[in-house]
Amino acid sequence: MAKRKVGKIIRRAGLKFGDPDIEIPIAVDLLKVEGVPQRDTEVSYYSREFPLESFSIAQSASAVWAQKERAEHTPETEELYREYQKKITPWINKIKRSGERVPNVSSQTENPTEIIRNKAKELGYSEIGFTKFDRRYIYQSRKSFVRNDLPNVICLAYEQEYIETQNIPSYSSEIAQGDAYLTQADLSLKLADFINELGFSAQISGPAWHFGPMIPMFVEAGLGQLGVNGQLLSPHFGSRARLQLIITDAYLDYDSPIDYGMYKFCELCQVCFMRCPGKAIQSQRVWFRGVEKNKLIAKRCRPVMARYSGCGICMKVCPIQKYGMQPVMEHYVETGEVLGKGTDDLESYELENKGYFRSGKVPIFDRDFFDMPEGRIEHNLVEEFRDNLANMKNLDKQSEYELYLEFTNALNSSETRNGEVVDMGMDMGF
Numbered sequence: 001m002a003k004r005k006v007g008k009i010i011r012r013a014g015l016k017f018g019d020p021d022i023e024i025p026i027a028v029d030l031l032k033v034e035g036v037p038q039r040d041t042e043v044s045y046y047s048r049e050f051p052l053e054s055f056s057i058a059q060s061a062s063a064v065w066a067q068k069e070r071a072e073h074t075p076e077t078e079e080l081y082r083e084y085q086k087k088i089t090p091w092i093n094k095i096k097r098s099g100e101r102v103p104n105v106s107s108q109t110e111n112p113t114e115i116i117r118n119k120a121k122e123l124g125y126s127e128i129g130f131t132k133f134d135r136r137y138i139y140q141s142r143k144s145f146v147r148n149d150l151p152n153v154i155c156l157a158y159e160q161e162y163i164e165t166q167n168i169p170s171y172s173s174e175i176a177q178g179d180a181y182l183t184q185a186d187l188s189l190k191l192a193d194f195i196n197e198l199g200f201s202a203q204i205s206g207p208a209w210h211f212g213p214m215i216p217m218f219v220e221a222g223l224g225q226l227g228v229n230g231q232l233l234s235p236h237f238g239s240r241a242r243l244q245l246i247i248t249d250a251y252l253d254y255d256s257p258i259d260y261g262m263y264k265f266c267e268l269c270q271v272c273f274m275r276c277p278g279k280a281i282q283s284q285r286v287w288f289r290g291v292e293k294n295k296l297i298a299k300r301c302r303p304v305m306a307r308y309s310g311c312g313i314c315m316k317v318c319p320i321q322k323y324g325m326q327p328v329m330e331h332y333v334e335t336g337e338v339l340g341k342g343t344d345d346l347e348s349y350e351l352e353n354k355g356y357f358r359s360g361k362v363p364i365f366d367r368d369f370f371d372m373p374e375g376r377i378e379h380n381l382v383e384e385f386r387d388n389l390a391n392m393k394n395l396d397k398q399s400e401y402e403l404y405l406e407f408t409n410a411l412n413s414s415e416t417r418n419g420e421v422v423d424m425g426m427d428m429g430f
């Protein structure tokens with residue numbers, strides 16, 4: 001195809017601290033929208049009338065089901081998740097308390113924007129941006145927890161290790177994800193300390209435990225655009241970005257949303273849509289809660305994630321993840337084509353006990369592969385208890401009491417009630 005005219009060149013800071021800036025040429029025919037198309041009044045309406053809830057709470061029945069499926073299909077991955085939970089839990093506890101720290105107000109710096117950006121970069125974050133903290137993206141169950149006197153947000157993306165990510169889905173790629181989370185936890189606490197020393201409060205969201213969806217604020221801060229795969233396509237490493245927020249009362253100069261050409265590029269690419277083994281990704285966008293997006297079908301995704309080490313093929317096959325935005329956009333300007341599309345290098349993957357799938361080939365699953373419970377686990381338990389009572393007429397008092405005890409024990413140990421982190425899955429609630 002023909003060479004494309006360049007519409008604009010985006011200059012971004014280099015990947016690591018001290019690296020030179022990079023320039024990304026965006027073809028004129030890819031330019032469409034700064035950030036993501038959205039209708040602000042609808043975002044407000046849905047957040048007010050239908051507040052967001054964490055997937056692990058709103059769909060806790062499937063989360064617990066997934067845990068059992070994982071233990072059966074890939075016991076070593078299940079064991080890895082258990083180990084990971086043991087390691088991350090103390091970090092999450094510290095992160096949850098980050099907002100309680102008292103800042104050193106005697107040293108308040110007037111405008112610390114660049115000081116914080118440089119410190120975050122030095123610590124190891126690659127993409128750093130600033131915007132208004134959008135409270136419409138807080139889960140209902142966490143609203144009372146999030147401080148309401150911290151109006152600004154620092155968006156921080158950390159790069160998950162490259163090589164193991166290309167082996168998705170696998171045990172080793174799950175280690176890469178867990179390691180990224182553990183590093184992020186450490187770095188964010190160091191950055192929060194630093195902000196406290198500058199004289200400001202700081203409360204951390206993530207990893208593994210979040211106030212709510214984060215991608216909208218990353219887009220607003222110019223750190224990427226939303227892909228068909230439902231993930232942030234960030235300039236240096238696409239959706240291999242692991243995200244965190246720090247909210248603060250530090251005065252910050254806001255960044256702006258940027259058109260990286262991803263809206264139109266995704267329409268041409270569609271690789272994640274074609275390669276998803278669960279057919280969970282839709283090729284067409286819809287308006288959902290005030291945002292135009294390719295809405296993921298969670299009930300076709302989770303059964304694959306549960307049995308194939310977190311899946312993540314939609315991340316692995318994305319050219320922006322694999323090659324980075326700069327080479328992909330340069331290739332598009334030169335050829336009008338999507339770098340890697342149609343090649344095994346980009347598109348192939350292996351599913352344990354299912355086979356190796358080259359570009360153009362996808363696995364086939366029986367219909368019942370996708371059967372899983374939906375909704376909150378406690379709602380399902382109540383229905384089960386009611387059915388058990390109805391099916392066991394003329395129970396003596398002792399049996400009735402045993403049934404009741406079984407029900408209350410199950411209720412008490414449900415993951416929703418304990419607030420346990422049940423998996424390392426993707427954030428699905430954008």
Ligand code: SF4
Nearest residue numbers: 276278301311312314
């Ligand atoms: S994680 Fe796997 S099943 Fe889910 S959307 Fe991505 S590719 Fe599809």
Ligand code: SF4
Nearest residue numbers: 227266269270272318
């Ligand atoms: S694989 Fe292609 S269509 Fe999917 S998110 Fe990445 S660039 Fe967009």
